[in-house]
Amino acid sequence: MKILITGCAGFIGSHLAERLQSSNHEVIGIDNFSDYYDTRLKRENAKALSQLGIEVKELDLREADLKVALPKDLDYIFHGAALPGIASTSTFEQYLTNNIIATHRLTAAATHLAQLKMFINIGTSSIYGKDVFCDEEQMAKPISNYGVTKLAAEQLVMSQSRLGNYPACSLRLYSVYGSRERPDKMFSQLIDCAINDKKFPLFEGSLEHKRSFTHINDIIDGIVSVIGKEDQCDGQVINLGTDQEYTTAQGIQTVEKLMDTKIGIDLKPARSGDQLRTKAVIDKARFILGYNPHVGLEAGVQEQIDWFQNNRV
Template sequence: MKVLVTGIAGFIGSHLAEKLYKNGHEIVGVDNFSDYYDINLKRENARALKNLGITIIERDLRVASLVNALPAEIDYIFHCAAQPGIASTSSFEDYLTNNIIATHNLTDFAAQFLKLKMFINIGTSSIYGKDVFCDEEQMAKPISNYGVTKLAAEQIVMSHSRLGDFPACSLRLYSVYGSRERPDKMFSQLIDCALNKKKFPLFEGSLAHKRSFTHINDIINGITSIIGNEKQCDGQVINLGTDQEYTTAQGIETVERLLNTKIELTMEPARSGDQLRTKAVIDKAQRLINYKPTVNLDDGVLEQIEWVKNKLNR
């Protein structure tokens, strides 16, 4: 099968492309190599994928008319590209153009394929709002520009399924971590602080925040399980995470214990739009795609620690 992966040089996109390639699919990726974080990290991911024989097109999806830029005869589209997070450095226009306009352009492109088997949108639990412990029927109440625009992007994709233009589903991911994680994410920062004796910036009140920290391997297994289950997934929104719940304090303690060190904390003002709790309810994923997350927090964080150490050694 021929698969298009957007945001292929990023954290989730690069892992997804590797897995799909190992499963025997022909992969074409697209990425705009934005400077939201160190572009060299994306270039490194891209080089590794190109060494496998994966084609990567450098293209900004916000530019209309993708017909001549991207390949025809695509079987699956996995849409990972987005303006992520709730960083104060990102403007509303960044979220608007990268999450809504880019998705609109991509769905216009996808609508030309009469034989597209599935458009898989990579969404987020931020769509639900401040305190998340619910199934997919819960009314969305996003509290950040990120959540608002990702909800809009999801609805753009799902509208095409409703209209019969092409089959589509949206996967709402929960607190993904692991090797290649963005440097601004919690475990990346904690490991860096532990190894390099830096202070960890703790947002006020966040020690008690709760998350379903989900390892990248479990997430990728869930995403790729859509292939072969297209009929039951068409038109569906599906949570992907773990039903285990941890506080930020437990996340910090895990890194400290595994690295046998103490991380010094420095207090930062609370972030607007930060969620208090995100616990994944995954009954639907278990039913539709036999989704079974297996990586516990210790093993997952250890995998990320070993990846960081190997990277430093290189």
């Protein structure tokens, strides 16, 4: 199969590319190498993919002539490109162009791909809102520019399925962590603090926030399992995460235990748009995809620590 991955040089995209290529698919990667975080990290990912025979082409979905840029014989598109997070330094206009305009242009260009079997949108649990413990039928109530624009992007993708232009689905991911995680994410920061004797920036009130921390290997298992299940997945929104729930405090304690250290805290003002709870309900994923996450928190964090020590120190 010939497969396009957008956002291929990022955390999730690079892992997805590796898995698909190892399953003998032809993988084509594109990324705009956004400076949301240090672009050198994405360049390193792209270099590693290149060594596996996967080219990551630098291309901006907001500007490129996609009818020309996209191969005509694509079988699948995995759309992971987006402006992530809820950083105060990111403007609404940046979320608008990266998440909505870029997705609109890609979904429109995909209507010209005659053999496209499925367009898979990589969505987020941030779509649901502040306190998330629900199945996919729950009304979306996003509370951040990120969540709002990712919901709009998801609907652009799903509208193509409703119109009968091509099969499409959206996978809403929950609190993904693991090797190559973005440096602004919690476990990356905790590990960095433990190694380099820094204080961890903790947002006020977040110590008891609850998350379904899901290791990247489990997430990739779920994403790739869509292949071959086009009929079952078409028109579906599907949660991917673990049904285990942990507090921020437990996440901190896990890193401290595994690294045999105590991490200092730098208390920051509460962050607007932060979710109180995101616990994944994955009954649909189990039923449709045969999804079965199995990486425990300690094993997953240890994998990330090992990678960090070998690659970032």
